[in-house]
Amino acid sequence: MPELPEVEITRRGVVPHLAGQTIRRVIVRVPKLRWPVPPEIARLKNRRVISVGRRAKYLLVELAGGHIIIHLGMTGSIRVLPAPRPAAKHDHIDVHLANGKVLRYTDPRRFGCWLWSETADHKLFANFGPEPLTARFSAKYLFEKSRKKTTPVKPWLMDCRVVVGVGNIYASESLFRAQISPKRRARTLTLADCQRLATAIKQVLRQSIKHGGTTIRDFLGAEGQPGYYARKLKVYDHAGEPCPRCGATIKKITQTQRSTFYCPKCQR
Ligand SMILES: [Zn+2]
Structure with a gap:
């Protein structure tokens, strides 16, 4: 499934x-x-593309007079x-x-929109929190937001x-990097934990965008889909293998119906 880094790489590829x-x-x-593709989309003609932005995992194609909102x-x-x-069979929309x-x-x-x-x-x-790669997403923000929250930190x-x-993959990877157990209740995070966590999230996403941007096949004219890159992951999908930091065995648990991978020894 495309996560934020893949959507950002797509944005940079098509811009x-x-x-x-x-x-x-x-x-x-x-x-x-x-959802149904609204009739306005098929009627678009002679409109200039001003910019291509992103909000969460949505691409925002800004035109004169409106926006096309795309989710993968x-x-x-998307390719050019x-x-x-x-x-071919699954090529649903063309923009000439x-x-x-x-x-x-x-x-x-067809789960996109x-x-x-x-x-x-x-x-x-309307209810979206901040973008993780902006200054608004900080240790202070995470600390204040997590007060009184009894939810385990990973689903939170x-x-x-x-x-x-x-998403699921990057939540596990960021908590590993920050050495925080995914089972901790959000309200138990200290300001120092939040500092490590905010930094880890930014680093994990930035590295993924950078790695993907250098290894993804060209968006222009590639046959088939643009090939998403093999993600470089430390704990996700590595249950039973040794932790790359301490050597203990990586564990897999389920939290709110999603798989979580972590090291029970060095994530506290
Ligand atoms: Zn470990």
Whole structure:
């Protein structure tokens, strides 16, 4: 599943091809993804792309007069074709640009979405917490937000009202890096714990974006989907293996129906 780093890599991959271009027309072959694709999308023509932004795991394509909001769901991907070519089974949406290139959206399981919004402030984002890679997401913020919270810290971090874009994999990896047990109640975090945790989250996400950005196949003209990179993970999916820090055996537990991986010895 694309997590925040993959969405950010997608954004950076398509920006050079999209920004400043004009949309000539949009072809919607499958009108229902996770939600119906609104008719405004198929009617877009002669609109200039001003920017491509991101909020949590949503891409925001800013046009003159509105925004296309895109989520990649479980299996969605975007690539840029140098010229139109026939669509395969799961190629659901094509955006034809004035320069002849085509932005193609592919999504076998159709859990992604394409929505239209006049403003950048869609109701989907109403309860979202801060972006993890901004200054607003700090030790002080985490400390204040976690007071009185009895939820274990790992599911607490995955709550988008606390911080957006920290999914299952990166929550486990960040807690490992910060040496904090995923089972600790959020309210027991000290300010020093929050400092290590905020730093760890930023580092884990930044490294992943950097690593992915250098290893992902080109967004322009690649056959099939852009290949997501193999993530470099320390504990996630490594149950039974030795901890890379202390050598103890990495454990797998379930928290709120999601798998958690951690080292019971050096994460406290
Ligand atoms: Zn360990």
